[in-house]
Amino acid sequence: GQNIDQPTEMTATEGAIVQINCTYQTSGFNGLFWYQQHAGEAPTFLSYNVLDGLEEKGRFSSFLSRSKGYSYLLLKELQMKDSASYLCAVLDSNYQLIWGAGTKLIIKP
């Protein structure tokens, strides 16, 4: 079966760095997405990785290792507005998105 695993909840301090991990087992791989979702809102795109390595975009970076079926989202200089759920999703061989359950990130002052 297809499976995406990510922690249910994480807590971090304002100004700090947090890493949200995602492991996947899917039928085929055509890329991995990270989305941010605030409560009551639709997800918004953060990053896309299809090749191994680190993609940096401002305060957010995303890493992919295809051989390990592993990705992480790194958030630096955390701000209170970063409190949200972070969803990991993999595009499988049929170009369907397989979603993780999301990681709720709580930022404390």
Added chain:
Amino acid sequence: GAVVSQHPSRVICKSGTSVKIECRSLDFQATTMFWYRQFPKQSLMLMATSNEGSKATYEQGVEKDKFLINHASLTLSTLTVTSAHPEDSSFYICSARDPEPENEQFFGPGTRLTVL
């Protein structure tokens, strides 16, 4: 990035009525659109995949006669919740796939349906 609109953003209706939700890709043509439902504090649940010009593909457990999907054009898909009941109250989100360059899915802002 590409823009997907969804209308209405919020709807409150009486039990037994039907509600139509529109999803539009504003600046790209989407051959495939997706409809999700999300209950409070839960992850997205894919309901169906909507392909332009053909019948939608429904996920297991989703009643196709209750959730009617019409993908009339490359920029418009509609979801009609027929004879809505309180248990259908949820956050409905559509997304549209832009095949170029990365098959990214862009999400609409969502529709919050409350059935009284």
